[in-house]
Amino acid sequence: METLAYGFPKLGEKREFKNLLENYWKGKISEEDLIKGINALRDWMVGLYKDTVDLFPSNELSYYDFMLDTAIMVGAVPSRFGEFKGLSTYFEMARGSQALEMTKYFNTNYHYLVPELEGTDFKLLKNYPLEEYLYFKSKGIETLPKIISPYTFLKLSKALVKGSSPLPVYHLSKIERFEDLERYLLALLPVYEEVLKQLRQEGAKVVLFEDPALCYEMESQEWDLVHEMYKRLSEHADIYVMTYYDSVSDYKRFVDLPVKALGLDLVSNRENLENIRKHGFPSDKKLIAGIINGRQVWRASLTEKIRLAEELLKYAQHLIISNSCPLFHLPVSTQPEEDLPVHQVQIEGLTSLSLKERLAFAKEKLQELNLIKRAIEGDQQARMMVEKVENIVSVPFGVNQEVRRRVNALTERDFQRELDYKERIKLQQEILRLPTFPTTTIGSFPQTEEVRKIRASYTAGKVSPKEYEEFIKKQIQHVIRVQEEIGLDVLVHGEFERTDMVEFFAQKLEGIATTKHGWVLSYGSRVYRPPIIYGDVYRPSPMTLNEITYAQSLTEKPVKGMLTGPVTILNWSYYREDIPKKEIAYQIALALLEEVKDLERAGIKIIQIDEPAFREGAPIKRKDWDEYFDWAVKAFRLCSRANPQTQIHTHMCYSEFNDVMEYIYQMDFDVISIEASRSKGEIISAFEKFKGWDRQIGIGVYDIHSPAVPTKESIRSVLERAMKVLPKELLWVNPDCGLKTRRWEEVVPSLKNMVEVAQELREKYATV
Known part of the structure; x- marks a missing residue:
């Protein structure tokens, strides 16, 4: 051997x-x-x-x-x-x-x-x-x-x-x-x-x-x-x-x-x-x-x-x-x-057990x-080590019976919104009063060296919580002002407090651990640290409320609440294997639903729940798709069970959507934003082939992975390609993905071009 x-x-x-x-x-x-x-x-x-x-x-x-x-x-x-x-x-x-x-x-x-x-x-x-x-x-x-x-x-x-x-x-x-x-x-x-x-x-x-x-x-x-x-x-x-x-x-x-x-x-x-x-x-x-x-x-x-x-x-x-x-x-x-969770245990020779002892990375x-x-x-030395490992991996870790009870009590009603889309959109338009071709971004704005440095100092205890909070507020003030000057219709708070769209929520949820050095390559030089779902997941307190509501207090324009969806948190984490994946997804969804309700009570009118990993988590063989998408769709619908007046957005990028459109439609969101710039708008063909598509779509017109500033002509060509397939009333205008990896000197002119194209299209088609 x-x-x-x-x-x-x-x-x-x-x-x-x-x-x-x-x-x-x-x-x-x-x-x-x-x-x-x-x-x-x-x-x-x-x-x-x-x-x-x-x-x-x-x-x-x-x-x-x-x-x-x-x-x-x-x-x-x-x-x-x-x-x-x-x-x-x-x-x-x-x-x-x-x-x-x-x-x-x-x-x-x-x-x-x-x-x-x-x-x-x-x-x-x-x-x-x-x-x-x-x-x-x-x-x-x-x-x-x-x-x-x-x-x-x-x-x-x-x-x-x-x-x-x-x-x-x-x-x-x-x-x-x-x-x-x-x-x-x-x-x-x-x-x-x-x-x-x-x-x-x-x-x-x-x-x-x-x-x-x-x-x-x-x-x-x-x-x-x-x-x-x-x-x-x-x-x-x-x-x-x-x-x-x-x-x-x-x-x-x-x-x-x-x-x-x-x-x-x-x-x-x-x-x-x-x-x-x-x-x-x-x-x-x-x-x-x-x-x-x-x-x-x-x-x-x-x-x-x-x-x-x-x-x-x-x-x-x-x-x-x-x-x-x-x-x-x-x-x-x-x-x-060295800082992973430690749980009390009762096994031979051990009174406590660190999560680290249960883990094996590449080495x-x-x-x-x-x-x-x-x-x-x-x-013989190897056999003794095998026995020691067996004792460690056999111990239950992170059990919460109340969380399991809530999942077991779910019924079909918990996966349905109160009104269907055609009724919801009327209520939302009366409140939001957005123009045709509304403009927005996906969520994050440039995380400069200063932002990363202050956050690292805060994590290391060199910056006090109050100092860090004031710093983040100043970043939010700046990004709101920039967005208003550019002329965007729906704003975001910039996500300066977030290292990563999944890691941020993992740090706020119980039952999930984050690492300090567990970096993995996503593409090129882009790295992230996948969290580790080791136990039953729940939300001990609000996760995004302070930053979102502060941003909304600075402007009359709507500011989106920004959440990462349960399927993406699950698929971009290392997850426990002792219970079915769908149960983990429902646990996360219930925690996010509590956050959605808090945002609604605070007056947030648009909530974006990103699910870029919705497609990628599907089994390779199509014969296994129905089982996966059944619980993936339900998990999204569970966490997005908002009031009808609340507009629910989702974001997906860099996946093949053509063959999963039926499942995407079943998610029952109000607006979806997608990547379209690298594919020159050809991804729109997925919506063209889907008969009866009636949801709003944010067309990604700006490739955020390139430092190049997109021209107005390239932006317009993507939108005009989309209008051959979809009614202009359904179209939003946005970048492909978040802007955290870009520089301000690239982002501002790019977004200005994007907004100017949207305004020109409104004039061309005589819409407001």
């Missing part, structure tokens, strides 16, 4: 990756310094692997995104970027004024850049796998070069296809027809074959292919195509295929693939293990068993994992145990976390793999 680990977080112990990128973008370090720093991180990552597991990959440390790397590797650089000129073109594709579209990687919170295929003229432009393989080989370290498979690459890409009115003559669309998939794959394979040939020439014997798209629901003809793909690629290397996030769609076809090893996620689903038990496993292939959870921070029950590994040895002649999916969904290590996951192997091989 061997151990394999992959996908270790590239961020570094002290967020070195983030600092390198941002200093390079600011011109503080040279390209040479950036490369040197990235190589130091590569050495660190592989050093951790080398100390704990038998097999480990190279080609894991992308400068921005591994899907972008793959697109460049195969020469899929859209013509608008001109000739590829190294990092300048690379970062222009990632974050320039015409950057690639961004969306979620399967059902995770990692955002990847969507490759754009303008044709089938692929070529080997840059052999990233070879470069990194040779880097480590020069140091005497043998690695497994890792590549996104051609199949997964194409399933996550968009291709230029011919459309019909009102779409452009050509537009980018997902490759869904089998004929198109086959055509692109056959054109792509020679490039991959060349990559493998060059690797083999330099001594690489095994290449690791990540192919999670094999967990989609696949037709027989697609399996035929994948089989032929691996048959060709296997002529040039021994291929290990990794799948994750779900079960493979057809186990028999999967184990029949002509490769040397097959990786199965045995954590996220039951089907993979059931199929191994039912159908066995081929004797001529290695089984890579993903038994350690790569997406959750809980310590594994090592006794159970050892029992599972020993069972798998009966089916597989050569077993490799691994993490269930890439480890980049986890923070680096629990080691620096600790490597150690778990090492410990399982050693215990199975008879290492």
Whole structure:
């Protein structure tokens, strides 16, 4: 038996990756310094692997995104970027004024850049796998070069296809027809074959292919195509295929693939293990068993994992145990976390137990793999450690019976608003009296270095609560004044007191812990610290009331109450696994409902409940969607059960909405705001195809991930595209997402352009 680990977080112990990128973008370090720093991180990552597991990959440390790397590797650089000129073109594709579209990687919170295929003229432009393989080989370290498979690459890409009115003559669309998939794959394979040939020439014997798209629901003809793909690629290397996030769609076809090893996620689903038990496993292939959870921070029950590994040895002649999916969904290590909750317990040798003792981040996951192997091989010290861990993970933690009683008492009435939308909107319009094309923002405004510094000082106890409160009030005063000067119709308070849209609420709720160093990459250099839902969740006191009501006291215009929805808090946190996810969602929703009622009583007329993770939390297979969306919709409706006069907004971004419109509509909000700028308004086609759409929509006309100020022409084109599909009376005008990562000198002119376009459209269509 061997151990394999992959996908270790590239961020570094002290967020070195983030600092390198941002200093390079600011011109503080040279390209040479950036490369040197990235190589130091590569050495660190592989050093951790080398100390704990038998097999480990190279080609894991992308400068921005591994899907972008793959697109460049195969020469899929859209013509608008001109000739590829190294990092300048690379970062222009990632974050320039015409950057690639961004969306979620399967059902995770990692955002990847969507490759754009303008044709089938692929070529080997840059052999990233070879470069990194040779880097480590020069140091005497043998690695497994890792590549996104051609199949997964194409399933996550968009291709230029011919459309019909009102779409452009050509537009980018997902490759869904089998004929198109086959055509692109056959054109792509020679490039991959060349990559493998060059690797083999330099001594690489095994290449690791990540192919999670094999967990989609696949037709027989697609399996035929994948089989032929691996048959060709296997002529040039021994291929290990990794799948994750779900079960493979057809186990028999999967184990029949002509490769040397097959990786199965045995954590996220039951089907993979059931199929191994039912159908066995081929004797001529290695089984890579993903038994350690790569997406959750809980310590594994090592006794159970050892029992599972020993069972798998009966089916597989050569077993490799691994993490269930890439480890980049986890923070680096629990080691620096010293302030996590401690609960009193009564178990042998323990009177108290810290949450930290129940956690395993990426480093600790490597150690778990090492410990399982050693215990199975008879290492007595390892077996003693396994027994100690079992005592810790078996103890109940964070139980609140009153919270559970409230969830159990919920009835269908609790998930319904008092009046339907058509009646609600009349009452809201009488109160709000907003113009056509009302303008607003998503919520946050720039968090300057001063804001971050004062907040850090407050957290460290160097600034008193009163001083911090006065500082936040001054920031709110400033942002209200700026918004009024720009001419926005619906204002926000700026969220200067919030580090992160989920972490802020986690810090206010019981049953959820936050970390100090548990950073995870979301995209590029953007990091966040996922909270840890360890117990029953409830709200001990109001969370947002002071800041929102203060902001509203400064203006006659409506100020939105800003909340993060229950599904997003759940999906962007590490959640407990001892009760169903829907019960956790309902617990959070009940806490948020208390906040909604407090805001209403304080006179707040618009409340935005953001749910950007609503779509991404859906299972990969559509057959499992109904169960997930049933409770996800109910959780939102539970927390948004406001008075009919209160206008409920929600915000979603950077997800594929076309196939979930029915579920989104069932959420029963009054206004939804969406991303539309990177997709040039094409996301509107999702609403075009949905018959009977009658809710208001805030069109994202300003890409907040780019430092470029959007022109009035680009803003107008998105809105005019929307008006071909939706009545102008339904349209709001707003940025794609929050503005916290941008600078004031970018934000102000961008919002001015946005407001001016809205005013010009009102004049053009003679509306008020």
